[in-house]
Amino acid sequence: MRRRPNTARAPFAPLVFLIALISGWSVASSPETSPSPAPGPLTLPKSTWTRERQALHLLNRAAFGPRKEDLAEVLGIGPSEWLARQLEPSRVPDSALEKRLREFPVLSYPASRMYEEFPRPEQLAAARGIKRDDPDARERLRELIPPEKRPREIDRQMTAQKLLRAAESKRQLQEVLTDFWFNHFNVSMEKSHTRWLAPSYERDAIRPHVFGRFRDLLGATARHPAMLFYLDNWMSTRDGLSRGDLLLAAAGEGYPRLLRRLEARKALETTEEAARSRLGLNENYARELLELHTLGADSGYSQQDVREVARCFTGWSMGRPRGGPSRLRDAEPGTFVFRAAAHDDGPKAVMGLAIPAGGGIQDGERILDFLARHPSTARHLAFKLAQKFISDAPPAPLVEHLASVYLETDGDLSRVYRALFSSPEFWAEEAWLAKTKTPLEFTVSAIRATGAATDGGPLLTKELVQMGQPLYRCQPPTGYKETADAWITPGALVSRMNFAVSLASGRLYGTELPARSRNEEPPGSLESEVDRLALQILGRPLAPATRAIAIEKLARNRAPSPGAPDGSSTETIIALILGSPDFQKQ
Amino acid sequence: MNRRELLRSSGIVLGGFGLVPAIARAALSSPASSRRKTLVIVFQRGAADPLSILPPHGEPLYYSSRPAIAIPAPGKGDGAALSLDSTFGLHPALSALKPLWDRKALGAVISTGSADPTRSHFDAQDYMETGTPGRKSTEDGWLNRTLRALPREGRSPWRAVSLSDSTPRSLTGREPSVSLPRISTFRLSGAQGTDGTFESMYLSAAGTALGPAASETVDALALLRKENVLAIGPENGAAYPSSELGQRMRQIAQLVKSGIGVTVAATDCGGWDTHLGQGSSRGQLANRLEDLGNSLAAFATDLGERLADVATVVMTEFGRTVRENGTRGTDHGHGSVMLVLGGPVKGREVRGTFRGLHPANLYEGRDLPVTTDFRQVLSEILEAHLGIRDTTEIFPGYIRSGTSRTGIV
Structure with a gap:
């Protein structure tokens, strides 16, 4: 008997909770949001x-x-x-890694400081009075910005820290889940400002909440400038608001000169100009919030619901960097701001939920509460977790079970993970090696299996690009797919095999196998050497067919002619195992 | 029997790659496979300026809107536009394309673009490549869905290829494709002892989750070697620029000419986001255009008669402002231009609806409007060139109207 009776709690938690969430919630919520104490070992x-x-x-x-x-x-x-x-990573010491992570200062900068540390070229040009039509502008800017201050450096640090953490952290589940939830709430560093905001997004919005309540995770992503920018909500306003009015409202009393200038400007505006400067609703965030972050596609909401949700989030915006096109001075660059002037304060109705007029910023919070407790959200998240951890097509009863745990615990993610890992489905024969590794999993698992030391450097990152998974650069808000069909394509497979050869032969600069496993004369027979290394790397014997092919070829390669390099070295065997079909599975 | 089965049964894959039975050779070079139609998409990332590609010299407002960066009218001395008709000219840096225009192998559609108003490069490219403007969560690309609409008969592992750093959005999806920065990187690195071993291992894995892709991969590798694609050089005196785009076009021609079975090829080129110091007949943008023109012209020359089987579409995410900005550049606009080279193109004509440059006729008073949806142009090409009549799955939600036909093909 495994299914828990559905009596402990109604699917929708008591009202107290709702109020607590609304009132006590802030963007800087600490990692200690997990509502229940650690319930100890799993059964x-x-x-x-x-x-x-x-x-x-x-x-x-x-x-x-x-x-x-x-x-x-x-x-x-x-x-x-x-x-x-x-499941309680604070209990797992990880000091060696923490020490290494100090090499990556972007991990500690608040979002607002990112723009100072890594000036945007346009910003710097304005500050230094470099005329943009100056033919040498590009060259002069390059001279002004040392390599370690260029935007590209953000990418370098972010990808390296991710690879290092994946390979070396003792808190492995935390890294797996941080990757999973970042991908669930995907933003892409490809889209201009997102690059400056992504370090804070992962650190402040995702990482602290992966063992907490889904509602906290959802709320943190909803308010984070990386998401507000990536899905355009920062510019979404009530329909018909004029740019001038927004500027006036946001300029604030601290800037009397700016206010006077804006007012003068507005007085001069022709009706045509005014018409052109009308702002309005942007539905992108609302749509993805429903379809990707919470309910899931085809779960019964309409285009009208999307629009109503978008209205609830009008005014959820961000401070923009100085020197940019914006004159809004109501917030530090890269921080959340609610602009009441931009908010549509009329009544709204979303999927039968009435949102009365005048709710201000609470409109959005109410929507998030509603969505986080919706049974469709429970099923959607349960499916994605089961697909991630069990199989590409997870068993339906398990998904239902996880969804019910989610609803019973008011979206306590740790409790859902516990249910997942203690389910018979997780430990079933059908789950054994049922998943195909994503490029990230393949690359990192190869490093871990061989005991290689890595700096997470650019060569490794490039390998992932070739396999189709550039880190932090998944363009669509869907995130990367979890299923094998997305990853196993001819180009990508060839890249995997080549990666195996590069790693084994020491040609992957920055990532090195321990010295003893390379260029070492196999001590025993070829068969025993293949089996020994397979056990070391895969933890299991190679599939009979793979093993037979490998051994046959290796035997043929053994010292083909005197003086020629031995084609059956340890290095070759490691390459063959890492590149084999067997190692693609997990 | 399809190509892969043929390869497999002829023992090419499993037993070394040297001996190809005569029957296989004959089948692989049969007229049917050499008449394969190919669609090539060249994406200009960064929003290329339509009014520099096709300067509307017949429109006085063009010169008053762009005092520093307009292209002089045909006949107006050095650096003048090449005359196409009474309204439009061709940027002088594109002169290599003029002979193709004159022999009707090149045509253009003006004021094209996406119905979505976004001025974000990222979003606009995304919308175009998924073929679903306004919808961000579409998972696959329009080129991938195009592959699905084509017969499965005789498919090659090389039927969809992109010469790029990573798979473009347009090609992502269920149908397999090969993406690579250079064809020469698509090989297994020749470490001692791994030659041929991986291929055998992956063929033995057929029947697992890796199965279909594994054999596609092995076939793709084998075919590339067998057709000796890398040894195929430019023909008819084609001289490709040494630029990235030039070399990518050269490799697409190599693949097409090898008969390896390319149906869809994609590549891209950057540098079009000319906010400052755009230049006029010479300068930043002119350099990009010269590279584009010379690459496409070399491609056409190289293909020779095969150009009729290869349609190339040049497209970009949106256009640029009609008026030049304070830094002698142009900002993000709306409508742009699409070029179509080869295949069934009805060239030597600027098609589409051009409403002139009076602010009243511009989008938001500042940009070329979109008078032809990019999906309209692509749909016409898909039908005329690849025989796909029904494009509702490729461009979901888009309804073609008979009256808006551009007649570009």
Whole structure:
């Protein structure tokens, strides 16, 4: 018996909770939002699997693949205790990694400081009085900005820290979930300002909430400038608002000269100009909020609902960097601001929920409350989690079970993860090696399996681009797909095989195998050497067909002629294992 | 029997790649495969300026709107536009395309674009490449859906290819494609002992989740080697620029000429976001156009008679402001221009509806309006060139109207 009776709590939590959420909630919510104390080790279903297999399976899914030390730990304390610790990452010391992360200052800058540290070229040109039609403008700007202050540096630090954390953090589940939820609430650094805001987005909006309540995660993304900018909500206003009125309202009393200038300007505006400067509703965020972040596609909302939700979020905006086109001075650049003047304060109705007039910023919060508690959201999130951790087509009863846990616990994500990892489906024969690794999982698991040391540097990042997964640069708000069909294409597969060869042969600058595993004469027979390395890297024997092909070819390659390089070296065997179909699965 | 089955049964894949039975060779070079139609999309990222590509010299407002950056009217000395008709000329940096225009192998549609008003490069490109303006969450691209609309018969692992750093949005989706910065990178690095081994391993994995793609990959590798694509050089004296675009076009021609089975090819080029110091007959934009013109002209020369089988569309996410800005450049606009080269094009004509440059006829008083939806142009080409009559799956929600036909093909 596994299904819990549905009696503990009604799907919609008591009103007290709602009020608490609305009133006590702020953007800078601390990581300690998890509402329930750690409930200790998980009760896992009885398994016929060996302890090794259980440990491998767990590390394949709840981590970025097995690594020698982690495997030993799971075998030592058991999967249940390992999971309990992972679900409460503050219990897992990670100081070695934390020390390394100090190399990446973007991780500590508040969003507003990012623009100072990494000036936008246009901004700097304005500040230094460089005329933009000056033919040498580009050159002069390049001279002014040292390489470590160029926007590209943000990308370098972000991708490197992500790869390092994935490969080396002891808090593996936290890294897996940070990746999962960033992808769920995707923003792309490809879209101008998002680049400056992404470090704060991951640090402040995603990471602190992945073990907390979904409502907190949802709220933090909704208010974060990276999301406001990426999905255009920052510019969404009530229909018909004129630019002049918005500027006037936002200029604030601290800027009397600016106010006077704006007023003078507005008085001179012709009706035609005024008509042209009308602002209005932008539905992008509202649509993706319903379709991707919460309810899921085809869950019964209409275009009219999208519009109503968009009206609720009018005025949710951000401070823009100085030197940019905006004269709005009501907020620090890169911080959230609610512009009451831009908000549509009329009554709204969303999927039967009435939002009375005059709610101001609470309109949006009410929508988020409503969506976070909706059964469609529960099912949508349950499906995505099951697809991520179990199989591309997860069993429907499990999805239903996870959805009910979500509703019973008012969206307590840790409780949903616990239900997932203690489900018989997670430990079922059908789940074993059922997932195909994404490029990120493939690359990082290869590093972990071989015990390679990496700096997460540009060569590694480039490999991921070739495999189709440029980090932080997934263009559409859907995020990257979780299913095998999205990743296994001819171009990408060739890149995977080439990555295996590069890594094994030491040609991936910045990522190196431990010295002993390279260029070492196989001590025993070819067969025993292949089996030994397969066990070390995969944690299991190669599939019979793969093994036979590998051994046959290797035997043929062994010292083809005197003096020629040996084509059956340890290096070759490692390359073959990492590039094999077997290693693509987890 | 399709190409892959043929390869497999002829033992090419599993047993080294040297000996190709005569029957396979004959089938691979049969007239049917050499008459394959190919669609090439060249995307100008950054919003190219339509009024510099096709300067409307017959429109006096053009010169008053752009005192510093207009292209002189035909006959007005050095750097003048090349005359196309009484309204439009061609930028002098595109002179390599003029002979193609004159022999009707090149045509244009003016005031094209997307119905969505966004002026964000990112969003506008996204909308165009998914083929669904205004809808951000469309997962696949219009070129990928195009592949789905084509017969499965005789498909090659190379039927969809992009020469680019990563798969463009237009090609993402269920149908397999090959994306690569250079064809020469599509090979397994020749480390000792891995040659041929990976191929065999992946063929043995057929029947797993990796199965279909695994054999596609092995076939793609084998075909590339067998057709010896890298050895195919430019023909008819075609001289490609050494630029990135030039070299990408050269490689697309290599693939097309090899008969490897390319149906759809995509590539892109940047540098079109000319906010400052755009230049006129010479300068920043002229350099980009010269590269574009010379690359396309070399491509056409190289293809020779095959140009009739290869339609190339040049498109961009939106146009630029009619008036030049304070820094002798142009800002983000709306309507732009699409060029169509080769294939069934009815060239030597500027098609579409041009309403002149009076502010009353401009979008928001400042930009060329979109009088022809980009999907209209693409739909016409898909029908005339690839035989796809029904494009409702490719451009969901878009209703073609018979009256808005451009007649470009």
